[in-house]
Amino acid sequence: MSGLYGDYCYEDYEEWDTIPVDIPQYESPHNSYPLLRSHLRQKVSQMMRRCERAHIPYVYCGSTALRLLGVETPEDLSGPGNAWDNAPPRATKQPKDALHVVVRTAGERKPLPGIRMHVWKGLAADSIQQFANGVQCLRPAAAWASVAMDATMLQLIQIAESMERYGLATLADLRAFTGAHRFHGKRRCLRALAIARTDSASVKETELRVRLDLRGLPAFAINYVVAGSAYDSRAEHTVDLAIAQYRVGLEYQGNQHRSDVRQYRRDRDKLGALAALGWSFFEVTQADLNSEEALDRLAMRVACVIAQQTGKEPQIACLTYARIARAA
Incomplete structure (x- = not known):
């Protein structure tokens, strides 16, 4: 499977628990967290197996898509020290472990247990990718934009810098996507990108x-x-x-x-x-x-x-x- 953000050859792996997360930046001498690579790899594997077993014909978005891509999610970045930060603009009563999927019209929404459905009317076909096992999710820039209303401003900045660090999408890619597409939280994304910087070594930094x-x-x-x-x-x-x-x-x-x-x-x-x-x-x-x-x-x-x-x-x-x- 290839796309705007690199070539991923998952077809060569027989089991989804061996899916690699190709993050060359983890080998950087500036990186202080060498164990993070194996941790994220494990998270990718767990989410991929879960989505594969779900057998639902929808495109995964939000924190589910971020997990499939091997990047931190808003849930990962929540902690006792984050209470100071701006609360996400959209509160939800859905369980925290719900799978997030996206549809293009409100008419496509239907109640499914453990599934949280989002409507993105302007979702473009080239913002979607499909893995070898048939699981579909948003590409990196679209996945980042899809959490704009569920993440704090700090989390949006952290995830954007993580995508750059992991080689999933550059900040320039995120700016180009944000400028070219309509979605809820676009203004928040533009603000986050104005603050985000390249070369950060970790979300804590x-x-x-x-x-x-x-x-x-x-x-x-x-x-x-x-x-x-x-x-x-x-x-x-x-x-x-x-x-x-x-x-x-x-x-x-x-x-x-x-x-x-x-x-x-x-x-x-x-x-x-x-x-x-x-x-x-x-x-x-x-x-x-x-x-x-x-x-x-x-x-x-x-x-x-x-x-x-x-x-x-x-x-x-x-x-x-x-x-x-x-x-x-």
Whole structure:
């Protein structure tokens, strides 16, 4: 099966639980989550088997399509720390594990147990793909657009950047699709795309960057290479997020940064090297993302580092997505 976003040769695999998710970016030296590939592969396999067993002649959309494509879904990105974010504009009483399908007219909708039907009157035929086992789902850009009313703004940004990272669709692809098609939530998608950036290494790094942007800090460079600083292997040190002008660096530290001894030593080596070059370095964990107060403190500490160099009063703000989208 081939399409706008690459060639997928699932026909060569006898069992759907061995469907590969071809994500070359997972091999990137910037990627901090090597186990994510196998996790997403397992999720793809589970959803593909479920859809195959359902035997329904509809096109899968929304979070079901995202799962089939091997990308994070709004459900994946929900957590205790996300209560601060804008709620999705459309609430639903459907069970969270419902399969999402799309039809072109309201007359095609019918009540089916465990199925949530959406109407997309302008759905184009070239936005649909079919796998070797007959399962149909939206192509990546259309699948992203189909969750516009069920995801928060942060989640829309995270999924868009994930699609770029996984090689499913570039941000340019998403912009082209959004500009060419009519659908509910189009304005939200345009705003999300104004904020989305290329080269993010994980959804957590995306969340950290966006939430600090909303606090009015200067724009961060992503995966910034620090000149003159390297490991013993001569691989250059990189920082997840950096304001290079003021030598400020931030990194999201997942559990493996503490449980993996080798990774922990590499982190300490890099931290020492950056400190020797005059960098202020901040490590962020999930506990920080779960706390608005912790992020306020982090933002103020970064602002204080900048203020020491500019002589201005340190301050943080409380901006909206619309504001940072206009400034992007």
